[in-house]
Amino acid sequence: MATGRTHRPATRSRGIPEATVARLPLYLRALTALSERSVPTVSSEELASAAGVNSAKLRKDFSYLGSYGTRGVGYDVEYLVYQISRELGLTQDWPVVIVGIGNLGAALANYGGFASRGFRVAALIDADPAQAGKMVAGLPIRHTDELEAIIEDNQVSIGVIATPAGAAQEVCDRLVAAGVTSILNFAPTVLSVPDGVDVRKVDLSIELQILAFHEQRKAGEDLGGAVAPTSLPKAAVDRSERPGPDGDVPVVMPA
Amino acid sequence: MATGRTHRPATRSRGIPEATVARLPLYLRALTALSERSVPTVSSEELASAAGVNSAKLRKDFSYLGSYGTRGVGYDVEYLVYQISRELGLTQDWPVVIVGIGNLGAALANYGGFASRGFRVAALIDADPAQAGKMVAGLPIRHTDELEAIIEDNQVSIGVIATPAGAAQEVCDRLVAAGVTSILNFAPTVLSVPDGVDVRKVDLSIELQILAFHEQRKAGEDLGGAVAPTSLPKAAVDRSERPGPDGDVPVVMPA
DNA sequence: CCTTGTGAATCGTTTCACAGCA
DNA sequence: TGCTGTGAAACGATTCACAAGG
Structure with missing residues (x-):
C-alpha cells in the first residue's frame, strides 16, 4: 500500500x-x-x-x-x-531512475519486465564515486551529484530507491525536490513525503516475517494446540531475556 | 497477499x-x-x-x-x-533456501534484514552448473540436484524463489515435494501449490505499474480533466494498433 | 444455452469516540 | 489528567446469485 x-x-x-x-x-x-x-x-x-x-x-x-x-x-x-x-498508463513511456546500484539495484536494472511494459530506465545513480562510469545493464552508473540534472533532463517522474536505509530519506527528498512524484522504495524505512507524492514500498524482510507467522501457526496446529504461552503475566517477562535487539539491518547493499 | x-x-x-x-x-x-x-x-x-x-x-x-x-x-x-x-515466530530460527542466484538472488543473500530477524540462509541453489561452488555472501552456490537433500538436511520450511519465470513452477513443485510449506516468490508467475502451502509474491513490475496508474492520474488532473477518451466504442479499436505485446519479461536474471 | 455485468448480502478493515484505568 | 482498550459506526472489498443479452 x-x-x-x-x-x-x-x-x-x-x-x-x-x-x-x-x-x-x-x-x-x-x-x-x-x-x-x-x-x-x-x-x-x-x-x-x-x-x-x-x-x-x-x-x-x-x-x-x-x-x-x-x-x-x-x-x-x-x-x-x-x-x-x-x-x-502503459501506452506511454515512463522514464525511471534507479538510485543505489548494489546487487538489488543491478537486479532491477537488468529486470526485463520494465522495458516490456512502458518503463525505460533513464539512468542509474550511485553515491559511491568509485562506481561512477561502470556499466550495468548497458548503462553507465552516474554519481549522485548529477541526480537533479538527470531528473530534469529526462523528465523523470518515477524514482526507484535501492539504497541502504540510512540514505533513503535523503535520496527521497532530493528526488522529490527535483520533481519526482512517484517512488518505489526498497529500503526498509518509512519515507515521509509531501502530499501529492506516491510511495510504494517493497520490503523483503517483512514478507518473510509474515510467512514465518503462518509457518509457526502450522507447526502449532500439528501439535493440536496453541504454540506459545500466549498470555503470560507482564511481570513474568525478564527484560534481559532478549538482550536488546541486535542492530537493525545494514540493509540491502553498500550502494 | x-x-x-x-x-x-x-x-x-x-x-x-x-x-x-x-x-x-x-x-x-x-x-x-x-x-x-x-x-x-x-x-x-x-x-x-x-x-x-x-x-x-x-x-x-x-x-x-x-x-x-x-x-x-x-x-x-x-x-x-x-x-x-x-x-x-521470530524467537525461533528459520532456515531458508534461496533458489536462483542471479543479481536478485545475490541481493537477497546479502540482505542483512534476514539474519537480524530469525532467518538464516541455509543454502543458495542455482541451476547453472558453472555457478556451483562460487561463493556469494559467504556461502557456496549449490546445484539444483542437491535441492531435496539440502531441504531435508536443514529442515527448511521456507523457500525463496528468485529464478526466471519459466523455472519458477518447477522449482516450486520440488520445494513443496521436499517439504517446504512457505514460499516467497519473486518470479513474475502465478504459482500453484497444494493446500497448506503459503505463497507470497513480490513483483517489481507490478509495483511500478500501480505507480504509473496514479502518476497518469496526476498528469490528467493538472489538465483538469480525464486523460484518455476512456470509453470509445468497441468497434473503433483497430486490432493491429498495439501489434501484439512484445514478449513477456525474460525476467529477473539468467540465474 | 452460455457468460457477462451488477445489485444486494456479506465479510473484513478502518475509524470514531469514549469508558476504563493507571 | 492522559493514554489505552474497545464497542459501535463507517467504509471498502469480496462474494453471491441472478437478470440481461449475445
Whole structure:
C-alpha cells in the first residue's frame, strides 16, 4: 500500500478501487501470455484462473473499466490488453531512475519486465564515486551529484530507491525536490513525503516475517494446540531475556 | 497477499486479522529502532507515526495480541519487542533456501534484514552448473540436484524463489515435494501449490505499474480533466494498433 | 444455452469516540 | 489528567446469485 497520505479522497469521478488497480497488472500479464499464444478470446473463468483470482472478482474489476466483454462468449484478448494498458498508463513511456546500484539495484536494472511494459530506465545513480562510469545493464552508473540534472533532463517522474536505509530519506527528498512524484522504495524505512507524492514500498524482510507467522501457526496446529504461552503475566517477562535487539539491518547493499 | 488458497477458514481461536499481521513487522522495526536508542516507553501516537500508520489502528492491532500497554503511560518498548517477535515466530530460527542466484538472488543473500530477524540462509541453489561452488555472501552456490537433500538436511520450511519465470513452477513443485510449506516468490508467475502451502509474491513490475496508474492520474488532473477518451466504442479499436505485446519479461536474471 | 455485468448480502478493515484505568 | 482498550459506526472489498443479452 502507498505509504504517504495521498490519493484524492474527493474528485469522485472515474473511481477505480485501489484493490482493482492492484490486480490490473496481473490480468495484463495473463492476457499478454494468451495474446502470445494467439488465443482470441477468454472467459472470465479461464482468465481468472490464469491470474490466480476468482471469476466474480475479475468480472467486478472489469466492470469498473467499462463493458468490454460479450455475453455468452467472453473477452477479446487483444482488446482487453489494450484497454488495461491504457488504463494503467502503459501506452506511454515512463522514464525511471534507479538510485543505489548494489546487487538489488543491478537486479532491477537488468529486470526485463520494465522495458516490456512502458518503463525505460533513464539512468542509474550511485553515491559511491568509485562506481561512477561502470556499466550495468548497458548503462553507465552516474554519481549522485548529477541526480537533479538527470531528473530534469529526462523528465523523470518515477524514482526507484535501492539504497541502504540510512540514505533513503535523503535520496527521497532530493528526488522529490527535483520533481519526482512517484517512488518505489526498497529500503526498509518509512519515507515521509509531501502530499501529492506516491510511495510504494517493497520490503523483503517483512514478507518473510509474515510467512514465518503462518509457518509457526502450522507447526502449532500439528501439535493440536496453541504454540506459545500466549498470555503470560507482564511481570513474568525478564527484560534481559532478549538482550536488546541486535542492530537493525545494514540493509540491502553498500550502494 | 498470499496467492495460494490457504489460511484455515475455521480453527477460530486466536484469530489475528491478516491486515494486522502484515503490520506487525512494521511496528517491530520501529520498536527495534527505539530500543537501540534506549527509549523505555512509547505512546501509541509516537509509535504509530514512526511506523507510518495512525494511532487508532495501532491500538486496535495491539489489542488482538493482548493488553500490553499501560493507560496514561504507553507501551514498554522491550516488552513489546519481545511480544511481537514471539507472535511472529521470530524467537525461533528459520532456515531458508534461496533458489536462483542471479543479481536478485545475490541481493537477497546479502540482505542483512534476514539474519537480524530469525532467518538464516541455509543454502543458495542455482541451476547453472558453472555457478556451483562460487561463493556469494559467504556461502557456496549449490546445484539444483542437491535441492531435496539440502531441504531435508536443514529442515527448511521456507523457500525463496528468485529464478526466471519459466523455472519458477518447477522449482516450486520440488520445494513443496521436499517439504517446504512457505514460499516467497519473486518470479513474475502465478504459482500453484497444494493446500497448506503459503505463497507470497513480490513483483517489481507490478509495483511500478500501480505507480504509473496514479502518476497518469496526476498528469490528467493538472489538465483538469480525464486523460484518455476512456470509453470509445468497441468497434473503433483497430486490432493491429498495439501489434501484439512484445514478449513477456525474460525476467529477473539468467540465474 | 452460455457468460457477462451488477445489485444486494456479506465479510473484513478502518475509524470514531469514549469508558476504563493507571 | 492522559493514554489505552474497545464497542459501535463507517467504509471498502469480496462474494453471491441472478437478470440481461449475445
